[in-house]
Amino acid sequence: MATRRIHEILLVRVRSRTRLAEKYKVLHRLLFVGRTISDSDLRKQIQKTSDKAHSAAVANDPNEFPEAVAVGSADCVYVRYLPTKDELEAVHRAENRVFIAGSTVSGNVPENWQHAADLGIDAILTDYPLILRTTLRVED
Numbered sequence: 001m002a003t004r005r006i007h008e009i010l011l012v013r014v015r016s017r018t019r020l021a022e023k024y025k026v027l028h029r030l031l032f033v034g035r036t037i038s039d040s041d042l043r044k045q046i047q048k049t050s051d052k053a054h055s056a057a058v059a060n061d062p063n064e065f066p067e068a069v070a071v072g073s074a075d076c077v078y079v080r081y082l083p084t085k086d087e088l089e090a091v092h093r094a095e096n097r098v099f100i101a102g103s104t105v106s107g108n109v110p111e112n113w114q115h116a117a118d119l120g121i122d123a124i125l126t127d128y129p130l131i132l133r134t135t136l137r138v139e140d
Contacts (some may be wrong), residue, residue: 018049027052045075069094088120099123110135
């Protein structure tokens with residue numbers, strides 16, 4: 001019963017936030033994470049709320065990766081490890097994006113950022129965005 005109530009509260013929050021983001025014309029720029037990364041029912045509800053809403057499914061490690069790519073309720077795969085080139089290509093073939101977050105890239109780890117960028121990762125979530133930008137900046 002408590003789990004169902006929590007789920008209902010989350011859906012109300014998602015709907016109200018989606019409407020607010022649509023009002024300000026920024027919904028297409030947002031990515032729902034939080035509980036949505038592991039709750040396929042919540043991702044499906046987000047999809048029903050708006051076709052402009054984006055959500056992610058998590059792959060904590062290579063074993064979880066196939067399922068995260070296969071779910072139809074997410075348009076982004078959120079990895080918490082450095083994926084292989086083949087894994088990234090699988091996400092892109094599915095016409096989805098992949099971003100990385102977690103201890104692999106959250107610290108000041110330029111070698112991991114560069115490796116992820118070289119693989120073709122779409123986004124990196126780090127606590128050091130300015131150093132990341134400098135690390136990945138390509139001089140013309």
